[in-house]
Amino acid sequence: MWEKEETQHYVFHYHKHSLAEKDITSIMDLQERCFDYICRILRVKMNKKINYFLCESPEEVGKLYGDDEPFNGIVKYPDTVYAVYNEDVKCVGFHEDVHLIAYNTLGNPPQALLREGLAMFFDKVWWGIPNEAWVQVFLKTKLYKTISSLKDNREFFRYSETLTYPISGAFVAYLIPVFGTEKFKNFYKIVDDDFDKIFYLTFGHNLNDVEDNFLGYIQTVHYNETLQNLVLEYLKRAGFFQIKAIQEKQGS
Numbered sequence: 001m002w003e004k005e006e007t008q009h010y011v012f013h014y015h016k017h018s019l020a021e022k023d024i025t026s027i028m029d030l031q032e033r034c035f036d037y038i039c040r041i042l043r044v045k046m047n048k049k050i051n052y053f054l055c056e057s058p059e060e061v062g063k064l065y066g067d068d069e070p071f072n073g074i075v076k077y078p079d080t081v082y083a084v085y086n087e088d089v090k091c092v093g094f095h096e097d098v099h100l101i102a103y104n105t106l107g108n109p110p111q112a113l114l115r116e117g118l119a120m121f122f123d124k125v126w127w128g129i130p131n132e133a134w135v136q137v138f139l140k141t142k143l144y145k146t147i148s149s150l151k152d153n154r155e156f157f158r159y160s161e162t163l164t165y166p167i168s169g170a171f172v173a174y175l176i177p178v179f180g181t182e183k184f185k186n187f188y189k190i191v192d193d194d195f196d197k198i199f200y201l202t203f204g205h206n207l208n209d210v211e212d213n214f215l216g217y218i219q220t221v222h223y224n225e226t227l228q229n230l231v232l233e234y235l236k237r238a239g240f241f242q243i244k245a246i247q248e249k250q251g252s
Helices: 019-042 058-065 095-105 112-123 131-140 161-179 181-190 195-203 207-218 225-237 240-251
Strands: 003-006 010-014 050-055 073-076 080-084
Touching: 003 019, 010 019, 019 050, 019 095, 019 112, 019 181, 050 058, 058 073, 058 080, 073 095, 080 095, 095 112, 112 161, 131 161, 131 207, 131 225, 161 181, 161 195, 161 207, 181 195, 195 207, 225 240
Parallel strands: 010 050, 050 080
Antiparallel strands: 003 010, 073 080
16 A cells, blocks of 8 residues: 655655655655756646655655566656655655656657666766766767667667767756757657758757767866766776676677
8 A cells, every 4th residue: 555645746656654654744854846947948848746755765666656677666657757866865856746747748769878867967977987087988989879870769778878868968068058948849849850951950050060069068067086986986887897898898
């Protein structure tokens, strides 16, 4: 059985005697603040409430979603979030809500690059480190994957989220202030499988040139050495450099 609490924009579902029940007041406040900020920035209004299921494990999320694949957080369109909330993982905040708000007000572009990029634009960080700091390290270590390649979902899903999410988030965070929120929203609404054509028609520049400018901007931002070393340590622990060495050996 689920306990239930309702706010202006959400219906929260949680288990009795769970950590989510203990923290439900702060969770409700957090999500309402996230909802308000997302709608203000995108200048949209979502009329339906979001059903938020606070689960105790990734396995429970997968079971409720319906495919039994463990996830920390996932959305089921048009209005449901399944998210882990326990001592180790607290999958709350902007990310899943962005997916639902964008789906209901802007549409659902075919490219994961855009969907995850917009969510990561609001998250701003991956593992608590700015998206742009990750991209800087990817460039220095030759782990960077181009926007031109990641616009293809087959390429996007070939790689770890630790690569694709910060890159896509940093790119969207570049597009929105450079070209404006309304242009970005229009692109998000109308883009189809011909990404490059719609990109040029919307922004007046080809994708490769904009990506070059994006990377130029990334390299102008200064992050302290401690932060960069932390990114490198995370990547080492995740085995990225071992994978890269194997790939380079196979390619030689």
